Amino acid sequence: MHHPLATSVIFLGFLTKQLKSDTQILPIIITVCTQNGSLNGLTEANRRNQRAVDSQYLISHTFYGMKKYTLHRDAAPRKSLFDYEKELNQEQLEVVMAPDGPILVIAGAGSGKTRVVTYRVAHLLERGASPQSILLLTFTNKAAREMLHRVEHLIKMDTRYIWGGTFHHIGNLILRQQSRRVDFKPNFTILDNEDAKDIIELVTKEAKIDRKERRFPKGQVLKEIFSFSVNTLEGLEETLNAKFPYFMDIIDEIAMIQQGYAEKKRAANAMDFDDLLYFWHRLLAEDESLRQYYAAMFSHILVDEYQDTNRIQAEIVDFMGFINRNVMVVGDDAQSIYSFRGANFQNILEFPKRYPEARVYRLETNYRSTPEILDLANHSISHNTRQFAKNLRAVKKNGIVPVVTPLRDVIQQAEFVAQRILELRDEGIALNEIAVLYRAHYHCMELQMELTRRGIPFEIRSGLRFFEQAHIKDVVAFLRVMINPTDEISWKRLLKMFPRIGRKTADHMYDYIKTFENPVDLFISKKIGEKFKSIHKDNLETWSGLFKELEELQRYDAPADMISTILKHGYTDYLKYTYGNHENRLEDISQLINFSTEYDSLVAFLSELSLMSGIAGEEVVTGGEEAERVVLSTIHQAKGLEWKAVFVIWCAEGRFPNPKAIEGGETEEERRLFYVAATRAMDELYLCYPMLLFEKQIGHVILKPSRFIAELDSGHYEEWQVGEV
Structure with a gap:
C-alpha cells in the first residue's frame, strides 16, 4: 500500500514527463500534488482555496493522451431553507435579491451590513453559484470567517471553497501559486x-x-x-x-x-505586506492571460468596508471583476477616516463612474442608536458636500438627549468623566459597555490618572501589537529559519541572543553561515563553535539540542510543540535574564502556543502570523484586575465598535478637529471622524471639552467648543453646567 506522499511523488513525475514542455504549469502541479499537507504550507482553508484555483487552471489546459474525469460537487439547495422577507428589512432584502451586475451599497452606521453581505452570499449559492467562483474581500480575516460561518449555518451548505479573507490574505494565496512569475520561490517569507x-x-x-x-x-x-x-x-x-x-x-x-x-x-x-498587493496587482496588470483567467474564474466579487480601500486595492478589484462585472462593494462614505494610511475616499464616490450600469442601494435603518443620537449625527454630517446623501432612521424608541459639557480645564474634564462613569455603573451599565473616545492618544493622559486614582479599571487601545512584541518575534524567528534557511533578519535576531554577541558579530556570523546550504546543521553539529570561539560551550549544547528537536518536529508540522521546545531549550532562562516581567511574557507565549494549534502546518502558521501583525491591533494596559474595564480609545481604533455610553473628550477647537488636517484641506474627513465617534453610542452620548488650557510657552489659553458642536442646533443636545461641592 502506497503512502499518500509517495503516490503524490509518482504522480508528480508522471505529470512532469507528460507536460515537460509546459514550464508555466509545473509549479502549480507541484501544489496540487502536495495537498496532504506534508509539503504545502497553507492552512486547511487556504489549501481548499488553492485546490479550487489549481483544479480550474489544470482543467483549462489540454492533457494529451489523458482521459478527463469530472468530479461533481453537491448541488446547491433548490429551495431556500429560510424566509428572506422575514429575516431582512426591505432595504436589506433589495440588496440581497438584486440581479447580477455591479452594485454599490451605502451602508449607514449600525444598519446591518454584515448581515446583508452574509445573506447575499447565501442567496448566490442558492441560485447555483459555484463556491469557488465567489471572492469575498474583507478588512480582517476574522470578519470573513464569521461571515462564511453564518452562511454555512443559514443554508447548510459547504462554504469551504469560497475565497474569503483580506486583500493581503488573498494576495498571499495567489502569489504562492504564481510566485515564479515574479521571480520568487513559493516558500517566500512574509516580513512583518x-x-x-x-x-x-x-x-x-x-x-x-x-x-x-x-x-x-x-x-x-x-x-x-x-x-x-x-x-x-x-x-x-x-x-x-x-x-x-x-x-x-x-x-x-x-x-x-x-x-x-x-x-x-x-x-x-x-x-x-505591500509586496503581496504590489505583485498581485502587477501580475494582473501585465499578464493578460492571467488577468483573463482570474476574471473568468470569479463570477461574483464582494468587498466589505470599501470606503477604506486604497488605489491599488480598488484596481485589483476592477481587474478581478472586469469580465463578469458582478462586483458588489459595501461601505459608508461618511465613515471614510483613513486617508493617512493611503485610503482613497474617491474609490467609493466614483464607483458609479467606473461602473455606469451600477445599481446604488442605501441602508438607512439603524439598529444601534437612539433617535436623539442619530439626529445629532445626521445633522453634523449633512455639512459635508462630497458624499452620498443619507438619513439614518432609528429602530429604537426615544431615549436620552446627547449632552454637551463644557468643563473648566482638563482636570475637571477627567473628574467629570470618571464620576459619570461610576454613576452609569450604579445605574446598571457595565464598565465594558462604556467607552471614552478622543482624536489623539495623548488626550487621555489626565483621564488615565483620574481613573487610576479612583480605582476604575480601564484598558487603553494603543501600544505594541501582540505579534510585534520582542519575545513573540524571537520565537517566530526560530520557526522561520526552519522553513527558510536564507531568512537573514531572523538569523541575525537569533544570533544576537547569544551572550556577548552584538550586531557586528552577528553580521559576521551570518556572513559565514549563509555560505552553507543548511545553516541549522552548523548548530546541530556544534561546528559553529569552531569558527566563533566566543560562543560558550553550554550555549552550544543548548542550541544543538534545540535545533535537533525542532528539525524532528518539523517533519510532523507541529508548530505548538516546536514553540514548547524553544521554551524548554533555554528561552525561558533567556526571558528571566532579559526582562523584568518575564512571567507575563511567558503567558503571551503560552497563548501563542494555544493559537498555533489551529494550524496543521508550520508555513501556514507563520504566514498567518505575518499577515495578522500587519493589521491594526493593540496591547491592553489595565488599571485594575476586574473583568470589566472602561475602554479608552482613539476614534480611529473605535470604528466598527459600539458601546451603551460614549464620552468624546477634547471636543475643542484646535484639538478636534486636528489643526494640521484643517490646514491640509481635510475638514470633511475630520467631520466624518466626529460622525464615527457619535455613532458608536447606543444609548448615551457625552461631548466634553475644557474651556481653559495652560501651555508652558504661552500660558493660559481659552478654548472654544469644536466647530462640530457649534454647527449643531441647540435642539440636538442639552448643555450641562458642571459645578463643584
Whole structure:
C-alpha cells in the first residue's frame, strides 16, 4: 500500500514527463500534488482555496493522451431553507435579491451590513453559484470567517471553497501559486513591519550613508514612504512631494535605498505586506492571460468596508471583476477616516463612474442608536458636500438627549468623566459597555490618572501589537529559519541572543553561515563553535539540542510543540535574564502556543502570523484586575465598535478637529471622524471639552467648543453646567 506522499511523488513525475514542455504549469502541479499537507504550507482553508484555483487552471489546459474525469460537487439547495422577507428589512432584502451586475451599497452606521453581505452570499449559492467562483474581500480575516460561518449555518451548505479573507490574505494565496512569475520561490517569507524596517536599516548601512554627517530618515520612516507609494500607486517623487516634502533634497539616496531594499528582499526570498498587493496587482496588470483567467474564474466579487480601500486595492478589484462585472462593494462614505494610511475616499464616490450600469442601494435603518443620537449625527454630517446623501432612521424608541459639557480645564474634564462613569455603573451599565473616545492618544493622559486614582479599571487601545512584541518575534524567528534557511533578519535576531554577541558579530556570523546550504546543521553539529570561539560551550549544547528537536518536529508540522521546545531549550532562562516581567511574557507565549494549534502546518502558521501583525491591533494596559474595564480609545481604533455610553473628550477647537488636517484641506474627513465617534453610542452620548488650557510657552489659553458642536442646533443636545461641592 502506497503512502499518500509517495503516490503524490509518482504522480508528480508522471505529470512532469507528460507536460515537460509546459514550464508555466509545473509549479502549480507541484501544489496540487502536495495537498496532504506534508509539503504545502497553507492552512486547511487556504489549501481548499488553492485546490479550487489549481483544479480550474489544470482543467483549462489540454492533457494529451489523458482521459478527463469530472468530479461533481453537491448541488446547491433548490429551495431556500429560510424566509428572506422575514429575516431582512426591505432595504436589506433589495440588496440581497438584486440581479447580477455591479452594485454599490451605502451602508449607514449600525444598519446591518454584515448581515446583508452574509445573506447575499447565501442567496448566490442558492441560485447555483459555484463556491469557488465567489471572492469575498474583507478588512480582517476574522470578519470573513464569521461571515462564511453564518452562511454555512443559514443554508447548510459547504462554504469551504469560497475565497474569503483580506486583500493581503488573498494576495498571499495567489502569489504562492504564481510566485515564479515574479521571480520568487513559493516558500517566500512574509516580513512583518519590524523585519522590513530592519532590512531597510541594513541596506542603509551597507550603502554607507553617514548619519553622523547629515540627518537621514530612519528605517521606519523609509518604510512608511515606500508603503504609501505602493498603496497609492504613486512614484517616489510624487509621494515625497505630497507627504514628505522635507526629504526632497535627498530623493536620490532614498531611491537608492528603495532599490536596495527590493534587491535584499528578493535575495532572501521574502516579501513585505505591500509586496503581496504590489505583485498581485502587477501580475494582473501585465499578464493578460492571467488577468483573463482570474476574471473568468470569479463570477461574483464582494468587498466589505470599501470606503477604506486604497488605489491599488480598488484596481485589483476592477481587474478581478472586469469580465463578469458582478462586483458588489459595501461601505459608508461618511465613515471614510483613513486617508493617512493611503485610503482613497474617491474609490467609493466614483464607483458609479467606473461602473455606469451600477445599481446604488442605501441602508438607512439603524439598529444601534437612539433617535436623539442619530439626529445629532445626521445633522453634523449633512455639512459635508462630497458624499452620498443619507438619513439614518432609528429602530429604537426615544431615549436620552446627547449632552454637551463644557468643563473648566482638563482636570475637571477627567473628574467629570470618571464620576459619570461610576454613576452609569450604579445605574446598571457595565464598565465594558462604556467607552471614552478622543482624536489623539495623548488626550487621555489626565483621564488615565483620574481613573487610576479612583480605582476604575480601564484598558487603553494603543501600544505594541501582540505579534510585534520582542519575545513573540524571537520565537517566530526560530520557526522561520526552519522553513527558510536564507531568512537573514531572523538569523541575525537569533544570533544576537547569544551572550556577548552584538550586531557586528552577528553580521559576521551570518556572513559565514549563509555560505552553507543548511545553516541549522552548523548548530546541530556544534561546528559553529569552531569558527566563533566566543560562543560558550553550554550555549552550544543548548542550541544543538534545540535545533535537533525542532528539525524532528518539523517533519510532523507541529508548530505548538516546536514553540514548547524553544521554551524548554533555554528561552525561558533567556526571558528571566532579559526582562523584568518575564512571567507575563511567558503567558503571551503560552497563548501563542494555544493559537498555533489551529494550524496543521508550520508555513501556514507563520504566514498567518505575518499577515495578522500587519493589521491594526493593540496591547491592553489595565488599571485594575476586574473583568470589566472602561475602554479608552482613539476614534480611529473605535470604528466598527459600539458601546451603551460614549464620552468624546477634547471636543475643542484646535484639538478636534486636528489643526494640521484643517490646514491640509481635510475638514470633511475630520467631520466624518466626529460622525464615527457619535455613532458608536447606543444609548448615551457625552461631548466634553475644557474651556481653559495652560501651555508652558504661552500660558493660559481659552478654548472654544469644536466647530462640530457649534454647527449643531441647540435642539440636538442639552448643555450641562458642571459645578463643584
